[in-house]
Amino acid sequence: MPGPRPADVNDGSTAVRLRAAMVEGLRELGDIRDPRVAAALSRVPRHLFAPDEPLEAAYALDRLVTRRDAHGMAVGSISAPQVQAMMLEQAGIERGMRCLEIGSGGYNAALMAELVGDGGEVTTLDIDPGVIDRAGRSLAAAGYPRVNLVLGDGEEGAPEHAPFDRVIVTAGAWDIPPAWIDQLAEDGAIVVPLRVRGLTRSVVLEREDDHLVVRSAKVCGFVPMRGAGAHAEHVLLLRGREIGLRFDEEWPGDANLLDGALDTPRAEAWSGVRIGLTKPFDLLELWLATVLDGFCLLSVDPDLDTGLVAPANRVACPAMASSGSFAYLAMRRGHHTAEFGAHAYGPDAARLAEELAEQVRVWDRDHRGGPGPRITIHPITARLTRPTGPRAGFYAAPHGDPATGPMTGPMTGPGIGPATGSGTGPGTGSAGGAHAASATGPGVAGRLHTAPHDAPLGGPAVGFADGPHATSHAAPHAAAHGDSVPGPVAGFTGGPHAGSGPGHRTGHFPVGSAVRLATGRLITKRHVHVAVSWPTPTLPAIGPRILRDPVGN
Missing domain, CATH: 3.40.50.150 (Vaccinia Virus protein VP39)
Incomplete structure (x- = not known):
């Protein structure tokens, strides 16, 4: 003592x-x-x-x-x-x-x-x-x-x-x-x-x-x-060892993915969002880490720096990589403020630069000055569903427990994206049993653990599955055994045979996966799931607005 x-x-x-x-x-x-x-x-x-x-x-x-x-x-x-x-x-x-x-x-x-x-x-x-x-x-x-x-x-x-x-x-x-x-x-x-x-x-x-x-x-x-x-990051090196992209999850698996990207012209996109030169922006970094697929951190070796890239910081700058291209957060500095933007290289540079810049605008509009995300840690064996409310996070629940409200349940089972699910009517979800009910209507909320034999699902937000054990349908009859689900509102389920039977945890997430959800991301580690959930933006009330000057008069 x-x-x-x-x-x-x-x-x-x-x-x-x-x-x-x-x-x-x-x-x-x-x-x-x-x-x-x-x-x-x-x-x-x-x-x-x-x-x-x-x-x-x-x-x-x-x-x-x-x-x-x-x-x-x-x-x-x-x-x-x-x-x-x-x-x-x-x-x-x-x-x-x-x-x-x-x-x-x-x-x-x-x-x-x-x-x-x-x-x-x-x-x-x-x-x-x-x-x-x-x-x-x-x-x-x-x-x-x-x-x-x-x-x-x-x-x-x-x-x-x-x-x-x-x-x-x-x-x-x-x-x-x-x-x-x-x-x-x-x-x-x-x-x-x-x-x-x-x-x-x-x-x-x-x-x-x-x-x-x-x-x-x-x-x-x-x-x-x-x-x-111990858990080492994956590092993709560019121009010898001058530039490194560090991936915690979503490692592209190909060390030559970005070969030649830096030989293409640089694309730029600027957000119009400004910040004081001495102000921190760690919540923006966390927002980008949540919403950008292929997220990584760019660093520049100070002993080898030729000035080829100009990131917002040269130690750990938010970046993303996709389709043989990459983009990173950039800043145009003035006397007292700087504007956020993006630089990108590769065949898809213009799209990536604009995507990153647009997410800066979304952060500025919906989350700047806010409380930041709710982060919860769940055992790897937990079956997660989503409670309601603008600050809703995740909680573990048994199969069959209903949950209602907007975007209930971050993700359905295999082959279904996070904006789909079971239940009737928009914004409703339920963790189903062996034979989950059908769902109709756009944007019906999903759940993480669905049944191995879902009934047909419909609606424009369903998406489709393209894994080796999936049927490729845009809306009805989504696959019971999916590997991946592309599309703007889709997440993915891992493994060739996810959901082996009633009572099993369907939608297996491999260690190191980072599933995009409607309002956050679910990161699977060895022992736990980390759920990062941002508050749902609230629409302003209809009616006159009272504008105040900067000192609140």
Whole structure:
């Protein structure tokens, strides 16, 4: 059981001064709001956890790399203090709590020990024996010898010390393993840098019924998870190694897909949407990741950069690839603002550029300044349907439970797109049994888990299936065994024989798939589905509008 650092630990007047300056700098930047977190940062001697670094570097507002692999890539680090403060404030650690840190360095565990106090308990875990050994020595030197040290794979958690009120993950995670959820106290929370469609957000996960809900999401970057939870992105390189397109899902499968694309003229499309030069636009990035098929992130090697491409940022710029072409988010910068647009290359460049620019306009019209998406985490075995309401997300429900309302159920079973389904009348859906009812009318809402023997479906939003076990019909008699469903409102079902019989989960989604839904996307990972659902835009009321000037008069 950890206690706060003994008062007689002497870490030198220079270190004390630099630590105070670090905390004051974080306050001035607005990176610390909780006085308890500020007090913890003021007490823990950060330099003792980076003994090979000069004091000034230890207290700079930067990440400290503590370990690299054979290729020079960082595999261990002490996060920047503003990131640690952000995650600790997200976690809301209280005195007396039992906490787990996955991904050790020692320093963050010491901060957590300060927050839980004498009556709490902190366990820190890492897969690397060298990291655990160094963390143990640093914690002892800094006055925190009672922090529990566990050598193991973060995928398995630390069951011998569970349950935990808080689990804080300090490595970039692509998935949420069952052990983290199983070892969580009933009213506990997980804080984890979760990668969704290539974008990493520090999210707070809390239980809601039989799934987890994201309560907070903040931009961050972390060294990737190692061990069983590791998940590498696919990288498509262009012009040698100058330009890279990183795919988290929807890997095109052909490393030569874009050969010659950069030899074609550049197409441009501009949105008319502007933003202040210092304003963040992380919600726009998440919107594009949700709605663009073939989404990826474009990066440019700074040592090889010839200026051929001009992305909105050169580290991780939203992009998309399709039909031998690719497009990326671009900006035309003025004195105080910039306009969003798109650059594209390849035979289909003009279409991709306009598609990306149009989605910027949609974000500006429907979601800019809004609450952002609702993100929910569901077990891989869950059968998902969709509740009603403009902020509806997803929930698990048995076959046969009716659900009504606009766009109920994100997707039907094999061979049916997300704007179709069973039931009668527009905007109605129901999870069917072995023989689901027929549906008529345009845009009838769908569901995720349909029966293996659907009755004929009709309506212009049905789409068609073209897999090896699908009949190719535009409307009636959609296939019972589909592989893919093209079309503007269609999703896809994976596998050549999806839906093997009554009671089985039909519409198998392979790991790494990212199914487009009417108002979001369903991403399937190894252990969980991640559902990203944007609020349905509401139409303005008919009647006179009262226009106000910028100051609200």
